Amino acid sequence: MTAAEDRLREDVEALCRIVRSSAGxxxxRAAAWVAGQLRDAGLRPVVQPYRSPRGYALAHALHDAAGLAAIGRGGLLGAALTLAVLRSYERETSGxxxxxxxVLPSGEGVNVVVRIPGTGAVRRTLVLVAHLDAAPTGWVWRPAFANAGAGLARRTxxxxxxxxALTGAFLAGxxxxxxxxxxPRAGRALRTGALATIGVGLAGLVSVARGATVPGASDNATGVAVLLGLARALAAAPPVDVDVVLVLPGGEEAGMGGMRAFADGPVLAAALAAGPVTVVGVDTLGGGTPIVAAAEGAMRTHRFDPEAVALVQAGARAAGEDPPGxxxxxxxxxxxxxxxxxIPSTTLLSVGDRGHYTEYHLPTDTPDRVDWECVERCARIVAGVVVAASG
Structure with missing residues (x-):
């Protein structure tokens, strides 16, 4: 094991000793620790405070309650109101x-941002993102629920x-x-099933709202540790022909509040004014097999830019790794x-043998459960992305 790999594990373990609740x-504390590590590497990080709700449960529960009321109202007006609530719900979850x-109560979180200027003829800015916070657990994240259909996911x-299921319930309602x-009979059956499903969803949100924050080793201490390792390497040997901005935002698990503050802020605006920008997330790297997100969505599909996806795959080839699927x-x-x-964007992640995130949002997301070989592969891919971005 190399010194860099030892440091990777030490960083993950250090982060897991901090209860990293969103916007809290x-x-x-995690942001302060990360900023200190960057300063020790000779870099000059900026600490960016932001305000955001400390979880997603309340915003989601309000949409569920509105959906229950609309479906309970019934008729054409109830149908129209249900679809309006569903549209708002989807836009909430997708950001x-x-x-x-x-209008919801908020907490104060912190992002850490550092710019590492490139040498030579800089042609673009590469923004690499790894969220600091860890998720609350809840019964909805038990493997029996979370891993349903995972085998099919691996194949497809x-x-x-x-x-x-919740989206289907709103449409059925x-x-x-x-x-x-x-x-009347079909209508009642559809509405009754929808109301029951949304009710179960509300119960799940209560469990998340009351759940303890998990250690978050794979999700996402691994991503933060990979960017810290990259920062130390780039501080010693700056990137060529590309500026690199490392963003370690808070609040991702609560609905991306920290990333929104960064996206609205001056660093990204300056990068866009200077030339092309590509954004690559680094998230949940301890699963076993690296993957790259071509699309995502909790309710409906939103596609990432093929250019950004291709850049990650080119980075893997530059690092001598198989391109992630x-x-x-x-x-x-x-x-x-x-x-x-x-802005062309995507995220590098990893999945386990069954095609799902391992230990996802569970108290067992601890350093001893991380697939370290996968994390090291992802670290090499991220370093390769910097090389590919300069080409």
């Missing part, structure tokens, strides 16, 4: 328009949307409301916010 004291969050490289006058993943990652703004 633990996230701020397109999180208007509900503007398509994860089911984590909120697919709207359909039942619309047809209940012409077909292109997957449709089932939830959200921070780079979807920049993709929504038309």
């Amino acid at each position: 004291e633990g996230e701020r 397109r328009d999180q208007w509900v969050r503007r 490289r398509r994860m089911s949307p984590v909120m697919g 709207a359909a039942g409301s619309a047809v209940e006058r012409a077909a 292109r997957w449709r993943i089932g939830a959200w990652t921070d780079p979807i916010l920049t993709q929504h703004r038309g």
